[in-house]
Amino acid sequence: MLKSLNSGVSGLGANQTKLDVIGNNIANVGTTAFKGSRVRFQDELNQTIQDAGVPTTNQGGSNAAQVGLGVKLAGIDTMMNQGAIQTTGRNLDAAIDGEGYFVLGSGPAVFTDNTINVNQSTGQHSVDQNSLSQAGMNLMYTRDGSFTLDDQGNLLSSNGLRIMGYSLTNDNSTTPPTAAAPNSVIAGGFSFQFGPGEALNGYTVVLGKIGEGTLTSASVDTTNRKIILNGDFSDAGKISSASAEKAINDVLSANGIAQTVSVGGTAIPVYGTSSNIVAGGVTAVAPSNVTAGGFNFSFNQGSQLNGYTVKLGNIAAGTVTSATINNTNNVITLNADLTTLGAVRALDIQTELQNTIQTAQATTPSLAGASITVSGSPINIGASEAISGGEVSYRGMDFSFVDSNGTPQLDGYTIQLGTITAGTPTSATIDTTNEIITVNGDINSMTAFDYQRAIQNATGLSSGVIVNVSGTQTPLSNIASGLIDGGKASVNPGTVTSSNFSFAFGPGEALNGYKIKIGTISQGTQLSTDVDTANKTITINGDFVTPNAIGQDQLTAVLNNSLSKKGINQTITATGTPLTIPGSTSNPVTGGTPLQSMGADGVIAFVDGDKNLYAYDGNLKSLRIPDTVHDDATGTDLKVKTFSIGSDGVITATLDNGKIAALGQIAMAQFKNPAGLTKDGNNSYSDSITSGAPSFRSGVGTKGEDNSALYGNVKSSSLEASNVDLAQQFTDMIVASRAFQANGKTITTGDQVLQDIINLVR
Incomplete structure (x- = not known):
């Protein structure tokens, strides 16, 4: 029989299988997460017609002559590459972007701990087969994330298998989750x-x-x-x-x-933590400056000279510089030569004033500490020109001196002012030796007639001299200062108490209006003080729990250091022992155990999805999305409004009070050889000896080895499409169809050859 007939028959069978596979791929082009297959061929046995020849001396070697006996199926491979991720908008849909498979459970629901055990230790991540058997659960795997819910809220695959995952907690996931509350x-x-x-x-x-x-x-x-x-x-x-x-x-x-x-x-009040308002302090202030006789008088801080005035006394030429203080009328009188230009300096006036004040303190203690500084230059009042022809003009007035015959008198004499203080009686003296007429009196109140009468009655005036004065004198300004005012003496504020300490203050008003109060009192608190200049408070922070933990000297030093840093120069002195506040520290909290999201009865407890989450990833459980979540802290049930699936597979729900509850985490697995998985239909797979045992993804916050980086992210409200490429499938189908036809033609041709052989016999 012709060998080509066998080859043709084998080719028909192989290409028929390929067409079957292509047909299945095309049929599942719309199947969620479907993985297409491919067919691989191998050549069949070969018949050797002539063996290979060995080279000789005279002839080269020859290749063997072999005739192939057809084709056989080498294998059908599942192409596990990822399909496109398509958004669906359905919150129960989930796709895996990357490596991994959702874990499906076929069997009774599992909610209790330690029923299905997963080893998450380093290099393991495997499920305990004995625990699976005892739980009556069979695991399968899928990339089809089109999940559904049943009437109890159990999360299921599209064909009704349970979606497996981990329970979650906000606590330590290595401690048994008995949900005990700590002691009060x-x-x-x-x-x-x-x-x-x-x-x-x-x-x-x-x-x-x-x-x-x-x-x-x-x-x-x-x-x-x-x-x-x-x-x-x-x-x-x-x-x-x-x-x-x-x-x-x-x-x-x-x-x-x-x-x-x-x-x-109810809180137990702690009295005496705040003082009264600090009051009564006065900061020393210097009086305002005054001027007299051209001099400027400034004063040190204090109120000793309040109400005094400075006046010019005797200003005549040759007057010795001196000062007097009249404490009855509060007048300081200066005597100095203001007639002769340059006869007196400000320093001379200042020296005499200081000496006079110091002397006066013996009889007037209120002047103690008073001090005056003098600056400026004196006014120059001057004297008249020498009398000539019995006449002279002085300060706006005309003076005439004659005898009864009208003969001019006193030629060569000059007229000057003497004592000019207000209240001084009008008088005049005549110095015949130096030919000087000195007039005394309340200068700005005197008239020309007063001058005339004073000189006419002066001792030493020659008999028969007739004095005549006419006109209006020019006023003399700045002969007396204004009232000295504005000076303030330092006063200490009143003592206040706070926190059992008594606080005394240095002189001044910087701390007026302040209150001293306790701040932080906790045991072990380092002593410090805060000065709030805006709200005028001084806060003491320190250990007011331990008896006598704060010393008065230590507190005084800390207070004054804080005041200095704030630019407050006033001082505080603390005396006493600190207030001790009992009952300010509780006993330690003990006895609390973790609360997990999934209870043994399948009730979902509130675990805060906005806080750190830890998975009990050593226990595989059936996941569910309930209508309500139980809040163990308040004993209330909270309604689930919406839910979503995170990229790490954590399912969270928004509750009717606005809080976010973590319901559980979807488990994932992967295999060393995913192509070796056994297809069970309904978009699910089972592990096989060629796929290897499943390796389970560790949960969030695992206490074991974290292998989550090896897995893809979950895309919520999305599904993975089939990975079948229609263009490639149609191309392969054409090739397979033509190959099938060609193999059929081989058989037909062989048949014709056999017919010809039969005809030769005839």
Whole structure:
């Protein structure tokens, strides 16, 4: 028989199989996550017609002559490359972008711990087959994420198999999740109860800032495991349990701690934490400057010279510089030669004033500490020109000196002013030796007639001299200062008390209006003080729990250092022993155990999806999306409004109170040889001896080896399309069809050859 007939028959069979595979690929081009197949051929046996010849001396070697006996099927490979990700908008749809398979369970629902065990230790990530058998569960795998729910909220594949995954917690996932609440504790009169969980085990509740006006707030010291409550404990009813509860829960949430706290009871007030307002202090102020006689008078700080005036006394030529103080009329009188140009200096006036004030302190103690500084140049009043022809003009007035016969008198004499202070009686003296007429009196009140009468009656005037003065004198300004005013003496504020300390102040008014109060009181708090210049408060922070932890000298030094840094020069002195505040620190919180999202009865408990999550990835469970989530902390059921699937497979639900609950995490597996998986239909696979055992993805926050980086991300509201390339399939179909036809033609041709052989016999 012709060998070509066998070859043709084998070719028909092989290409028929290829067409079958192509037909199946094309049929499943719209199947979710379908993986197309390909056919591989191998040649059949070969018949050797002539063996290969060995080369000889005279002839080269020859190749063997072989006739092939056809083709056979080498294998059908599943092409496991990823299909396109298509958005569906359905929140129960999920696609895997990358490596991995969803894990399906065929069998009864599993909610209890340690039923199906997964080893997540280094290099393992395998499921315990014995636990699978005991649970009555068979695992299969799929990339078809078109999930559904049943009437109990169980998450299922499109063909009704259970979606397997991990339960979640906000606590340590290595501790048995018995959902026990810690013991309650007491601090500051409040009672603190805790929701189930272990995050707060080892914490203590301590009072922090408790002074008057402190807003209710809280902070968490995760290093030293403290919940610090701040508020106004200065009087009854200033801080409520409701405000304390909100402040603590807000700060726990902000620090990623999902465990909740409820606060009951009434705060115990701590009296004496704030002082009265500091009052009565006065800072010394210098009086305003005054001027007299051309001099400028400035004063040191203090009120000693308030109400005094500085006046010019005797200003005549040759007057010795001196000063007098009249404490009855509060007048300082200066005597100096203001007639002769340059006869007196400001320093001379200052020296005499200081000496006079110092002397006066013996009889007038109120002047103690007073000091005057003099600057400027004196006014020059001057004297008249020498009398000539019995006449002279001086200060706007005309003077005439004659005898009864009209003969001019006193030629060569000059006229000057003497003592000019207000209230000085009008008089005149005549110095015949130096030919000087000196006029005394209340200078700006005197008239020409006063001058005339004073000179006419002066001792030493020659008999028979007739004096005549006419005109209006020119006023003399700046002969007396204004009232010295504005000076203030230093006064110490009154003593105040706070936190059992008594506080005395140095002189001054910088601290008027301030209050001293307690700030942070917690045990171990380092002593410090805060000076708030805007609100005028001085806050003392320190250990007011340990008896005598704060010394008065230490507090004094810290207070004055803080004041100095704020530019406040006034001092404070603290005396006494500190207030000791009992009951400000609770006992440690103990006894809490983790709460997991999935209970043994299948009830989903509230685990905060906005906080750190940890998977119990050693236990594989059946996932569900319920209508309500039970809040163990409050004992209430919260309605599920919407849900979504995260990129890590974590399923979260938005509840009717706005919180986010973590329901569970979808498990994933992968294989060393995915092409070796056995197709079970319905878009699912089973592992085989060629695929290798499944390796399970570790859950979020695993305590074992984290292998999640080896897996793809979950794309929610999406599905993976078939990876079949229609263009390639049609091309392959054409090739297979032509190959089938060609093999048929081989058989037909062989038949014709056999017919010809038969005809030869005839």
